[in-house]
Amino acid sequence: MIVDAHVHILPDRVRDNLALVASTEPWFAACHARGERVASAESLLAAMDDNGVDRAVCFTWPFTDPALCAEANDWMAGVVRRHPGRLTGFGVIQPLDGGAAGEVQRCAAMGLAGIGEINADAQGWGLLDGTADSAIGASVSAGLPWTLHCSEPVGREYPGRGTATPDRVMEFARRHPDLTLVCAHLGGGLPLYAHIPEVRSACQGLHFDTAAQPFVYDASVYAALVAGIGADRILLGSDHPLLDVPRYLRALDDAGIDGPERALITGGNAQRLLGL
Secondary structure (H helix, E strand, C coil), X not given: CCEEEEEECCCHHHHCCHHHHHHHCHHHHHHCCCCCCCCCHHHHHHHHXXXXXXXXXXXXXXXXXXXXXXXXXXXXHHHHHHCCCCEEEEECCCCCCCCHHHHHHHHHHCCCCEEEEECHHHHCCCCCCCCCHHHHHHHHHHCCCEEECCCCCCCCCCCCCCCCCHHHHHHHHHHCCCCCEEECHHHHHHHHHCCCHHHHHHHXXXXXXXXXXXXXXXXXXXHHHHHHHCHXXXXXXXXXXXXXXXXXXXXXXXXXXXXXXXXXXXXXHHHHHHCC
């Protein structure tokens, strides 16, 4: 089974009103300023069929407006009900909102499987200031993992790069040991520091998705990751519609990742983590 653990789909109302949403959501505007594609549930399913993907873990967007988050969660729950065998949905919350913990509980009650992709920079909250503590507590109680947007501290600038760098992500994880955490975008490179014993130990409690790898890292990163933290911590994630799964599979080929390690990365780990 191939599981794409990081895709974005947007409610019809958002896709039909991109300029209006962008006018009040700066991060959304920045990430779509160059006319990047947006996906519906239907277009995602068609791409999955074309690319041999069995299941996808779906996010909407880290909106700043709590009402838009709630609307997106209602829509996502409906999508999952229509396609339970193909799509797994995550909810989105605004940690600055006093009702964030309640929205987490509502997501769980609607059958959503996690919270994400959460983005402190996009939503204007402090990764390490305790803002999200009540929502994290509610997520732990509900058994919902988080997928957290992370960014590497070096390299080229691009829309979507933020301040959730490896040092801060590691501290966030240390402060919330009971939260199941998927660090998007290879944790901003956190597992590449695994030759430091403390980092290697911390990474054993985390998961890392591969979203946007072809834009940031050479394919050789996969061999380094497997050697440093093991294949059982890595989840294939495409960041669809920005990129699609075949490009990642070719990178795994180039890196010589095959056999049981490849099976874990391309689906086994997500199946275990989310009970698929």
